[in-house]
Amino acid sequence: MTSRMSVEATKRKQESVVFKVTQAVIVAAIIAAIITLLTGTSDPLVASPVAATEHAAMKACTQQPWPYLNCVGTPYGNPKVRLIEIK
Numbered sequence: 001m002t003s004r005m006s007v008e009a010t011k012r013k014q015e016s017v018v019f020k021v022t023q024a025v026i027v028a029a030i031i032a033a034i035i036t037l038l039t040g041t042s043d044p045l046v047a048s049p050v051a052a053t054e055h056a057a058m059k060a061c062t063q064q065p066w067p068y069l070n071c072v073g074t075p076y077g078n079p080k081v082r083l084i085e086i087k
């Protein structure tokens with residue numbers, strides 16, 4: 001009788017763990033659905049080709065080695081680059 005009771009207790013414990021995990025998965029799915037619905041209703045993205053002058057400036061920045069010296073001060077460069085001279 002004792003072993004049968006412990007088996008039943010173990011089975012109940014396993015069932016409660018499975019139930020809790022199932023609830024957690026369902027809650028996570030609901031939260032993901034809410035976030036998707038809230039962010040999915042934004043304005044549509046409007047994309048157009050880049051102008052030739054902007055394309056040339058971006059291309060020049062990508063072809064330079066670090067720290068992109070030709071790009072400092074342009075809209076495409078890193079504005080926080082500090083140049084330190086070593087003497």
